[in-house]
Amino acid sequence: MTGFIIFLLATRRYMAIVGLGVLAVFFAAALAAPLIYSWSAATLVNLSQALAPPSLTLPLGADEMGRDMIARLVWGARVSLIVAGTSVSVALVAGLLIGGLCGYYDNRITFVTMRAMDAVISFPRILVAIMLITILGPGMASLTLAIAISSVPVFARLFRGPVLSLKTRDFVLASRSLGAGDMRLLFRHVMPNISALIIVQGSISLAEAVLIASGLSFLGLGPQPPVPEWGAMIAQSRSHLMSSPHVVLVPGIALFLLVLALNLVGDGLRDFTDPKAGRAIARPA
Amino acid sequence: MGTARYITRRLIFAVCLIWGVSVILFAMINAIGNPIEILLAERPGITDEIIESVTKYYGLDGSVTDRYFTWLWAIVRLDFGTSIIYNLPVSEMLVIYGMETLKIQIPGIVIALFVSVMISVLAATRQYSKVDFGVIAGAMVGHSLPGFLLGIILILIFSYWLGILPSYGAYSTRNPVMGSEVIDGLWHMVLPVSMLVFFNTATLTLLLRSSLVDVLRQDFITAARASGLPERRVVFGHALRNAFIPVLTYLGILFGLMLGTAPVTETVFTWPGLGALYIMAIQQLDYPLIMGATMIITVMLVTATLLTDIAYVVIDPRIRLG
Numbered sequence: 001m002t003g004f005i006i007f008l009l010a011t012r013r014y015m016a017i018v019g020l021g022v023l024a025v026f027f028a029a030a031l032a033a034p035l036i037y038s039w040s041a042a043t044l045v046n047l048s049q050a051l052a053p054p055s056l057t058l059p060l061g062a063d064e065m066g067r068d069m070i071a072r073l074v075w076g077a078r079v080s081l082i083v084a085g086t087s088v089s090v091a092l093v094a095g096l097l098i099g100g101l102c103g104y105y106d107n108r109i110t111f112v113t114m115r116a117m118d119a120v121i122s123f124p125r126i127l128v129a130i131m132l133i134t135i136l137g138p139g140m141a142s143l144t145l146a147i148a149i150s151s152v153p154v155f156a157r158l159f160r161g162p163v164l165s166l167k168t169r170d171f172v173l174a175s176r177s178l179g180a181g182d183m184r185l186l187f188r189h190v191m192p193n194i195s196a197l198i199i200v201q202g203s204i205s206l207a208e209a210v211l212i213a214s215g216l217s218f219l220g221l222g223p224q225p226p227v228p229e230w231g232a233m234i235a236q237s238r239s240h241l242m243s244s245p246h247v248v249l250v251p252g253i254a255l256f257l258l259v260l261a262l263n264l265v266g267d268g269l270r271d272f273t274d275p276k277a278g279r280a281i282a283r284p285a
Numbered sequence: 286m287g288t289a290r291y292i293t294r295r296l297i298f299a300v301c302l303i304w305g306v307s308v309i310l311f312a313m314i315n316a317i318g319n320p321i322e323i324l325l326a327e328r329p330g331i332t333d334e335i336i337e338s339v340t341k342y343y344g345l346d347g348s349v350t351d352r353y354f355t356w357l358w359a360i361v362r363l364d365f366g367t368s369i370i371y372n373l374p375v376s377e378m379l380v381i382y383g384m385e386t387l388k389i390q391i392p393g394i395v396i397a398l399f400v401s402v403m404i405s406v407l408a409a410t411r412q413y414s415k416v417d418f419g420v421i422a423g424a425m426v427g428h429s430l431p432g433f434l435l436g437i438i439l440i441l442i443f444s445y446w447l448g449i450l451p452s453y454g455a456y457s458t459r460n461p462v463m464g465s466e467v468i469d470g471l472w473h474m475v476l477p478v479s480m481l482v483f484f485n486t487a488t489l490t491l492l493l494r495s496s497l498v499d500v501l502r503q504d505f506i507t508a509a510r511a512s513g514l515p516e517r518r519v520v521f522g523h524a525l526r527n528a529f530i531p532v533l534t535y536l537g538i539l540f541g542l543m544l545g546t547a548p549v550t551e552t553v554f555t556w557p558g559l560g561a562l563y564i565m566a567i568q569q570l571d572y573p574l575i576m577g578a579t580m581i582i583t584v585m586l587v588t589a590t591l592l593t594d595i596a597y598v599v600i601d602p603r604i605r606l607g
Binding site: 130 | 426
């Protein structure tokens with residue numbers, strides 16, 4: 001971490017540092033959410049202050065149900081980060097296993113598996129996720145699972161290539177000649193060499209996962225009310241856009257800042273781990 | 286492997302893929318349970334006998350395999366059944382709503398292609414300049430902005446504050462703009478198309494810029510410059526044509542962009558297209574509509590990928606077949 005910051009400072013990548021700072025704020029807010037605001041402050045209806053504009057007592061105003069926007073914002077950060085973090089972690093593990101095994105072993109089963117992965121990749125990710133939610137029913141858990149499953153093929157294909165080329169390298173052959181088994185070779189010798197790729201891809205995928213999660217929630221396929229998901233908040237408050245734009249703009253700007261920060265940090269990480277590589281930007285949903 | 290054999294193999298793979306999706310889709314829809322029970326059971330006055338007779342009417346009492354093959358044979362003949370919510374033939378609905386989707390998606394892609402060519406030429410010919418960094422930063426912002434947010438901001442500015450553009454729908458129900466239905470339709474297209482152009486441009490510019498940067502470094506460009514060609518002809522005549530090879534083969538990506546952006550765009554602008562229809566079908570569990578739309582989307586995507594693969598080997602003979 002310190003090395004990363006020094007690298008960013010030394011190469012004058014100030015935008016990535018700003019991104020890191022913004023991320024830190026969001027993470028702190030998500031972690032501290034239960035300490036600053038109770039769950040009921042973010043969900044209980046209080047119509048006496050419905051659509052209150054920003055003021056001293058309510059710095060970001062209140063939504064159409066009279067709920068404090070800041071309370072909903074910090075709890076929303078928690079929801080977004082949990083959904084994105086969980087789905088990316090699950091997808092990373094599954095993608096590593098599938099990509100690693102399919103790169104390491106070359107037989108009929110791995111061939112068919114990779115072909116299936118290629119087939120899923122040809123569908124836009126948001127459509128894959130929508131189809132999965134159709135079956136699973138809307139909600140936070142199915143949203144997380146749908147995003148995870150829709151990103152597994154991307155990871156599997158991405159990690160297979162390096163494993164394919166690493167397994168023939170001398171240091172792997174050397175430990176094989178010492179009698180190391182397949183699993184030991186794959187997990188102790190091959191995998192550690194793609195850790196940089198895993199970190200970079202993980203951070204970019206987080207940005208993508210937040211975007212897709214908010215998009216699906218906007219469509220009503222994510223966590224159901226009163227859960228304060230930013231995309232869902234925007235969808236629910238839309239009809240009040242004209243009279244009180246803050247109910248839409250506040251979660252919207254938070255969402256944009258979080259995704260931008262994740263992309264900037266991912267971009268910086270890519271340069272940090274591989275200065276020769278091109279710039280990294282998440283593919284759109 | 287010869288080109289003909291390669292294409293045949295891809296074709297067989299494509300058919301297998303579509304068939305595989307039909308099996309998975311049917312199995313998953315089947316796993317949700319008897320649609321008649323889900324749709325009717327909660328309503329007042331519905332007895333078990335009614336559910337039973339409706340189930341029989343729709344042929345849902347047969348075995349899974351029987352029902353699958355009945356359905357498969359029907360969709361092969363392009364008969365997707367009748368929508369439960371709208372009570373209209375699904376095939377007819379898919380065509381009508383599909384046309385509305387194409388009406389905004391095609392201009393969205395074409396204008397974005399044009400704009401991104403201009404921007405990426407500007408950026409790539411001045412690599413690492415302020416313009417180039419500005420373009421990269423712009424693309425970064427474009428990739429970080431949620432689609433629905435941009436749509437809503439456009440509505441806020443142009444419909445609510447300035448009051449010059451309609452915020453929803455494809456037509457005015459009464460009093461078309463300037464008394465002409467054509468102008469009225471175009472007027473309604475402005476905001477959704479702008480939103481699509483913005484996002485497609487962000488994606489395409491990145492692809493084209495990096496491709497163009499690579500091409501401009503190659504020897505034949507230096508040779509063209511050395512032979513005294515004006516820079517404009519070097520860039521637009523020689524470099525751009527080659528930079529387009531990878532982009533042309535992104536045909537599949539373009540198509541994916543169209544399908545991926547449709548649900549959110551159409552929901553934001555209440556556009557009567559396939560994307561919004563699909564979301565509505567899912568929320569209201571309109572089974573025939575969900576299944577028909579999913580199959581049509583699958584066939585279109587697989588066809589686009591197939592055409593991309595074929596275009597790839599036809600355009601660039603260096604591609605190794607395998």
